[in-house]
Structures are given as C-alpha cells and as structure tokens.
Amino acid sequence: MDFQRSIKYDSASNIKKSLLSILLYAIFLVVTTMVAVASRHHYLYYFNHAIKHHFMIYERHLTNHEWWQELREIYVPEVLESSKANEEHKAEEADREENEDENKNQTNTQSTKDELTILHENYLLGTPRLRQLRVEKEDCSVDRGFMASFNNTCYAVYTIWSHKTDGKHEESEYKSAHNLGTKPIDARMHTYWGGGFLENLNRKFERSVIIVKELEARNWLDRGTRLMVFEFIVFNSNTDLFNNVKILGEVPVTGGVIISLQANVIQKYALWTGSVWIILAAIIFYLISVYYIFKEVRATLREGWKKIVNYWKLVDSVILILIVLSFIYNIFHPVYLHYYLKGALEKKSEYHSLDFICWFNRHYMNLMAVLAFLVWIKIFQLFNFNKTALRLKATFLRCYTDLLNFVGIFLILFFSYAILGMILFGHAHADFYSFPIAFWSVMRMVLTDFDYAGVEKANTIFAPLYFLSFIIVISFILINMFLAIIYDTFREVKKVDMQPDKQLHDFFDRYWDKGKISVRMALNKIGLFKPTQPSKRDEPLREVVSDNEPPFPPTPKPERKVKVPKNEILDNFFETVRNKRDAEQVEILSQHISALEEILDKMSDDLRRLEAESPDPSTQPARPWYSRAPQRSKVFVKRHK
Known part of the structure; x- marks a missing residue:
C-alpha cells in the first residue's frame, strides 16, 4: 500500500x-x-422516518399534565393495541382465513396470538417501559418564607455530579446503567448518563393504562425529575431491521417538559x-x-x-x-x-x-x-505523472504555514463574534443561546445562512452593526486574503518547470502502436482490412546492380541474448561489504553521489531555463553586408646602379 x-x-x-x-x-x-x-441502507431512513411521522412528535414545550395525557392517550395506545382494536383485528383475520385449511388456521392463530404490530409490519419486542433520571435535593439560598410552599427544597441543574444514583422514588428502585444495559442519551439540553428509576409496563393495553394513571396519581414526575423516557423496541422481519425508539421528555429547572423523539435503526446482519x-x-x-x-x-x-x-x-x-x-x-x-x-x-x-x-x-x-x-x-x-496534480501538491506544501497562521487569526475573530452574538442575542434567539451554538451560527453566516429578522428583533440597536461589521471584516477582507495567499503561491509554483514522468506516456504510446498493428493484422487475416498496394511506378530505394540482387539489403539477425542470473552478476562484479566501517563509508559515498545527482539535475534545469529565456539566433536580423576593397598589391622594382 x-x-x-x-x-x-x-x-x-x-x-x-x-x-x-x-x-x-x-x-x-x-x-x-x-x-x-x-x-447505511436506504431502508434505515424509511424505517426511522415512518416511526417519527407515525407518532407525530416534534420538539415542543408541554406541562406535566399534558405529558401524562399524551402518554396515556397517544403513545401507549399506538404501541399497545386496545382491546377493541384487537377484537376487530381478530375478526378480520377470522374472515380472511375461513377458506384455509384447519392446520394452517391453528398455526396462524397460535403465532399471531401474542404479537403486537406497529404500522402493520413491525413487531413489538418485549414490553415498553418508563424511566426517569433525577437530581439530588439541595437547600435554597433565598428567604425561607418565600420557599415555604416548596418545603424549602430546591433541585439543581442536571450534571453528572448532581445525578441521583441510589435510593427509591415512589416505590421505584434505581438501577445503574450496567444493570440496565443503557448508554448516555444526547438530548436537546444535556447529555444524560445511563441508569435511572424504572417502571415496566405490560403488553396488555388496559393494564399499561392503569399503571400510567397510578404513576400520575403518585406524582412520579416531580420537581426533582430531569428526564422522562418512554422506550420500546420494534423489529421488522421483512428487512431484518431493529428500531430502538425513545420518546424523551426533558424537565428543565424553569419548569415544563420539552418533548422529542430518538429512533436508532440497525441491521440484523450489518454487512453479511x-x-x-x-x-x-x-x-x-x-x-x-x-x-x-x-x-x-x-x-x-x-x-x-x-x-x-x-x-x-x-x-x-x-x-x-x-x-x-x-x-x-x-x-x-x-x-x-x-x-x-x-x-x-x-x-x-x-x-x-x-x-x-x-x-x-x-x-x-x-x-x-x-x-x-x-x-x-x-x-x-498516484498522480506523479500529472503536471496539474504536482503543482497543486507543491502549492499546498509551500503555503500551508501561511494558511495555518491565517486560520489562527480567522478563529480569533470567529470566537469574538460568537461571544458578542451570544451576549447580545442569546436571550431571544435560538441560534445564539449558548456558546457552541453561537459559534456554529457564525460559521453559517459565512455561507450567507443568517436570520437577520430574528436578530434584529432580539436587539434593534446592535443587530445592524453586528451584521455589517461581520460582512466587511470576514466576507470582504479575510476570505479574499485567504484566496490571495493560495493564488500567489500557485503563481510562483507555475513559474517552475515541473516535468512529470514521461516514460509512462512513452510506454502507453509504444503499446498503443503495437495494439494498432496487431488489430490491423487480425483484420487483414479475416479480410476486413486491406493494406494499400504499392503502385507499379514505385521505384526501389537504390539501383539494382545484378538481376539476382534484392532491392533491399538483408536485415541483420539480432544478437542472441544470454540470460545471466542475478546472483551470478552479484558474485562476479560486486563484492560484499562485511566490515561495518566500510559499509558506513559506502553509505556516505552513496549519499554524496545522490547529492551530486541532485545538483546536476538543478544545473540542467537552470540551463533549460536560460536557453528558454535567451533569444533564438535564427530570429535575429542579419548583419549588413559591406563590400570590402581589394588588397593592394605590392610592386617591387629592381633598381640597378
């Protein structure tokens, strides 16, 4: 790899x-x-989507009485069929099975006797149950007379340290997450750790409704409750899918119940x-x-x-x-x-x-x-033979330090705007009510996903200033500087002549030519391709001296190559270095040779660049031609006395 x-x-x-x-x-x-x-099969989505729309649960705020009412009149009847629905279902099954054999009728009545279905295709495994997580009591810090109606008792916000992990609550015992086989629940407000006080329901609808009414009468949901969970397991035999359904009711310290639904779908065999x-x-x-x-x-x-x-x-x-x-x-x-x-x-x-x-x-x-x-x-x-990929790689390797420094500046400004937005708009806008949510809302503002109307309602004075300053500083300045760093580096890299490996291109060209020749020969054998015939006017490439001499010289026979094994070459031409000191010297010498090769490669690149930059002598204008005067001949005269 x-x-x-x-x-x-x-x-x-x-x-x-x-x-x-x-x-x-x-x-x-x-x-x-x-x-x-x-x-991640697509039926996982459809199963999850069907369960959520079947119960019609969306995030909303309820009172304690409304929670018990919806649990008693909607959730329990949807999971556990009522007696009338069972009687109607049995009557329909009896009418449908009148014409079938008696053996088949007996087996069907035995198999469907205790089965409870949801959406006519999903079977309820086991029984549903109610579970709640509580916090410890603590003394109130306000005046005792003011808290007389609450028995001078307060309950803290849910944390892992204030979580109640022992005792009983209205005859319901606490059981740990290990005994129950549960995991933490990521809800809207907090992450709730496993365990809790349990109350198991029954597979019969009437008995389960009686249990729910008794819990409401005993005030099972009180001021110390922080999470209510109505959970059950559904199995679909057509697709071998399990659905772990949890209807959550979060109880904040400000009162009320925030209702939501979680459904986790898994396959029976995962991959196989x-x-x-x-x-x-x-x-x-x-x-x-x-x-x-x-x-x-x-x-x-x-x-x-x-x-x-x-x-x-x-x-x-x-x-x-x-x-x-x-x-x-x-x-x-x-x-x-x-x-x-x-x-x-x-x-x-x-x-x-x-x-x-x-x-x-x-x-x-x-x-x-x-x-x-x-x-x-x-x-x-793998992209060593592509010039564009080599330039892209070199660009990121050259500018990654500048990009990291710039990202640091980017994050500082993002944190600043997130804190500013949380303080200014967090009391009235859902996108800024906590710091993590505010930070991701600022990230979304870069992509123009911004609720300006809601922000302006939260703070009419600072909302325009917040929005305009963010657009100018982040969108107009910083993002363009980020792109400028990459563009300048890419322009510098583009000036360098990066030559990818050309041997791969030559390799494919050679085999492409061989493939064309072999295809032509195959088509010629079956008569689909006719090579061009030479004309009679074509003359041989050289003059024929005699009638028996061929017009072309005979091709020389290739020399026979002898295959020599690798071990024989190593034994004959190379000597094994057994001394450790000699081996170190050989390694140092090989490093020097590799360094010299790199220097020679750089010199050759410089020579190519100089040749490319120097003007071509063929394109230069010719020098003017001047006629030269003939040489003067020297005449020697003999002087006689």
Missing part, C-alpha cells in the same frame, strides 16, 4: 508492476466503497446480508486487506518504526487499523443480535435494551465513513 516504494515509472518492468499495483488498488477502492455504502454482490465485495475487500496488512508488517519489520513518521505511511496505518476494527465488529454484530432476538422472543414480558449495540453501530458508521474518505484521498499519491 506504500505507493512511494511500489509505484515507479523509471523502466518498463517497473511501469508494469506499478500498473498492477494501481489496478489492485482500484479494485480495493471499488469494494471499499460498496462495503461502506452497504452499512442483502445482495450477493455486497457479500462478494466484502470478501474481496477483506482478502485484499489481508494482503496489504501482510505487506505493511513485513515492510515495517524490515525498515523499522522510523519510516512511519511519513504522512502517507500514517494514513496507511490508520486505514489498516480501521479495517481490522471493522472486521471484528462485523463478526460480533450478527452474533450479538442473534442471541438478543432469541432471548426477546422467549421472554416477552420483559424489556430488552438495545442501547449497547446501537452505541457500537453508531461508532461503526463513523469508522466506515473515515475509512472510505481516507481510501479515496490516497488516490492523490
């Missing part, structure tokens, strides 16, 4: 090996995408279900992963751990670790749910929690998302 060592284009043999490595990684990329997408192509892709995915793991471990043992400091080596290590974790989970997931379903069908009078496997499944989804992202990002390591 280390493309820096396996992908080379310096010779024909290395190009062939590189193309095989690229082909293998392309197959790995395709099967990884299929496995990652299969973990669905289409045959998905299962085949999963098998190929893990086989290629085993090959990459073996190759990476062998390279690490040979080169040492110092080579892992490289960025791409770290990416390879993270990918392989995520693959191992995904394989472990895909073995554990179906085994766990097999025994879970078996126990839920045997013990229908108990609630069977799915929080444990839902928590693992949520993190498995995150794992597969990161894995698919890294596998796709690794494609950039």
